[in-house]
Amino acid sequence: MNILVVGPSWVGDTVISQVLLQLLKQRHPSAQIDYLAPPWTLPLLQRMPEIRQGLLNPFRHGALQFVARRRLGIDLSAGAYDQALVLPNSWKSALPPWFAGIAQRTGFRGEARWGLLNDLRTLDPQVLPQMADRFAALAFPPGAALPGPLPRPALHSTTPQQQQLLSRLGIDPIKPAVAFCPGAEYGPAKRWPERHFAALARLLAARGFAIWLVGSPKDHTVAETIAQDAAGLCINLCGRTDIAEAADLLAAARLVVTNDSGLMHVAAAVGRPVIALYGSSSPQFTPPLSADARIVSLNLQCSPCFKRNCPLGHLKCLNDLVPERVFAEIDFAKLAN
Secondary structure, X not given: XXXXXXXOOOHHHHHHOHHHHHHHHHHOXXXXXXXXXXOOOHHHHHHOOOEEEEEEOOOOOOOOOHHHHHHHHHHHHHHOOOEEEEOOOOOHHHHHHHHOOOOEEEEXXXXXXXXXXXXXXXXXXXXXXXXXXXXXXXXXXXXXXXXXXXXXXXXXXXXXXXXXXXXXXXXXXXXXXXXXXXXXXXXXXXXXXXXXXXXXXXXXXXXXXXXXXXXXHHHHHHHHHXXXXXXXXXXXXXXXXXXXXXXXXXXXXXXXXXXXXXXXXXXXXXXXXXXXXXXXXXXXXXXXXXXXXXXXXXXXXXXXXXXXXXXXXXXXXXXXXXHHHHHOOOXXXXXXX
């Protein structure tokens, strides 16, 4: 059985989709799964053993490019896929599998996708409250109950991969490290203030930890502000790795302190203890899928608002989440092992 998965655009959603891949392999052990993904998530697929190959989805979010999608669909027809699982809810994302003539095209109702998808599911948010549940449901016939508990994402990262990366980055691994992920692609309302990250860095450095700032090139400026405020106690690594190497970097740390972001899900999937900071968003829908994750939130009346910027202008949900509160959540006895 050949299966094509049309993946989401967000890093975190891509990590969560590994739950679906694991279930597909459990149900169809000999299935060959290919995964269509944008360039920024494509390297991450190398760390998912369920995938035969990652395929480039060249279209940016919101771009129609109808003719180019038709061309991609014709190219995909060579894969002789028996089923396509379309994870995004957009009309555009369903076009390539339709153009490829894939016999079974599965996904949830979205933007007028009748015809494009012929295994069209109706989402009941009460039955499937989390994104992991929704992705998992696509591995089964309509209406089937999900097995419990669901598998958790597990990205592959080896000690040699981690050591090679640290050597390339010029990092001495002698001192135990805590990784900070200060970015959040969605917007400022999901970002803990730079001054709080810097203050936490000073507290952790006093306990003998190195501090790594991990993120994309877009996070470099924010990370540089943290590094300067922390008076040289942090190593700014934002933009110096692709997403697969970022997974190795997080796997090499003792602890990850992170905003609700794609890297939060990566850190959970490589088995690191995670402290996840929530402000405008909610852990009810996309929590870190790990037994070793602590969610820290003030649970204010105005949150979660799910806005990119604080609609009230004060961002109390994160400004009032003081570094000492986060520091108190750290299990130092566990980190010593």
